[in-house]
Amino acid sequence: MGQPHFIVFANEKGGTGKSTTAVHTAIALAAGGRKVGALDLDHRQRTMTRYLENRDATMRRLDKELPQVTYEVLEDQSEAGLDAAIARLSTDAEVIVVDTPGRDDPVARAAILRADTLVTPMNDSFVDLDLIGQVHPENFKVTKPSFYAELIWNSRTQRAKVTGKSVDWVVLRNRLQHIQSHNLQRVGAALDELARRVGYRVIPGLGERVIYRELFPKGLTLLDLSDLGDVGLGHIAARQELREMIAGLAVPGQDDMGEAPRAAAAG
Template sequence: MQRPKKETTVSNGPHRIVFANEKGGTGKSTTAVHVAVALAYQGARVATIDLDSRQRTMHRYLENRTETQRRRQIALPGAQSVVYGGDNTDELDALTEQMAQHADFIIFDTPGRDDPMARHVAMGADTLVTPLNDSFVDFDLIGQVDAETFRVRRLSFYAELIWEARKKRAMATIRDARREMDWVVVRNRTGYTEARNQRRIDQALGELSKRVGFRIASGLSERVIYRELFPSGLTLLDKGHLGELGTSHLVARQELRTLVAGLNLPMPAPNGQMAMTGVE
């Protein structure tokens, strides 16, 4: 039987969640927006910084949400949102500190490519979320497998980068009482993977997770509803504002709740600290 973890608290600033993947098309921005809104629904103050100044999907989604509130004259939980398109880490850090003054969580959405600013915020993440589609094309981002056995042959450059960052962060945690970095690989769109291939990916992810220390969480399936909600900025959590939902949409809502629970994020406690709760 699982036992509840003893509650602990930390108070060294807002929790930084970084959604990062050097490959596009993995549902990164969609996942980031829905996590932001889910946290806001739980009473957290959420700020977001979109580092993809070209597409700015997360920022546009939240802008659409604000416009829908104005148009319908309704109030919805949401998040502060800004876009940063510069290349100066000091400037980005200053913006982050400014946003942090009134936030329990800061969520960064990064471009689907190798980007210096994305690397910078990933190094400072409390929770690093890497969404992957269930395919070996996406798996190649974090590790390379043998063509015959599908066993992991070696880490990718990206995985080695995060591994080194986590080691440095662990030393800082001991020295400066900082949080350790929690790396979570989120498996999106699993329903479209052939069963045998999915077993191979299960095996490879399990093997690699033991080597580099990431956790694996269930993500969001491929659903048209996510694209349809973008213009309004609404999410599956906005009950009463979506009209009649079919069974598949209710299943999708539960997927989102499972994802947020799987991230095991600290929620604000009444004393202003962050309470960590969960199960062993």
């Protein structure tokens, strides 16, 4: 098997929906027939790992097969440990989804250097925006990129020098409000201005819905609800959000909700 495509979810601020979006992305790709590995770098909180362990337990309890990924948590918190974990997952994975801790971490920085697609989830607030750019307090215009944007810029430059490959940096706007507001518009305008300056794409993420918190204990995703006969109108809207998010990530060889192209699947 060739080199996997690395999708790294990274944000030094917690509470942005990073693990939820990482798990939903991994399962969506697996549901489309791709072989997916998932690597949890947060060996203390282990949110991604707990989610996928809950999923295994639900499949055993219901005696039902659901799309699943190969996963592990990084116990050896060193670059050598990271390399070893990636090597293990790469033996049988076309895509590897990496969930990093919500803090500055040397292993997370090393993982960012591996990214083909780098995803930075954020909420629609100036508190979250401050991670990647500072704004003027009166007119809300961007004054300068923040430390994290500079970190990502340097990492992308370093990777390009070493591998000759570019990195697709995606800022994922989670918890979008359904009602337009001045704050939402100002955050959006600042994000667009920063995107032109530091070179990321902005795509819509997942809204603030109770369903996501309810799914965690069972390890389920929105993709599983139709199989389990539990789909309401709110779930349909949430599935559409997920569909748009997966399409926006534009993972090579994928179409829409993680579905591989039919011709490739048939071949």
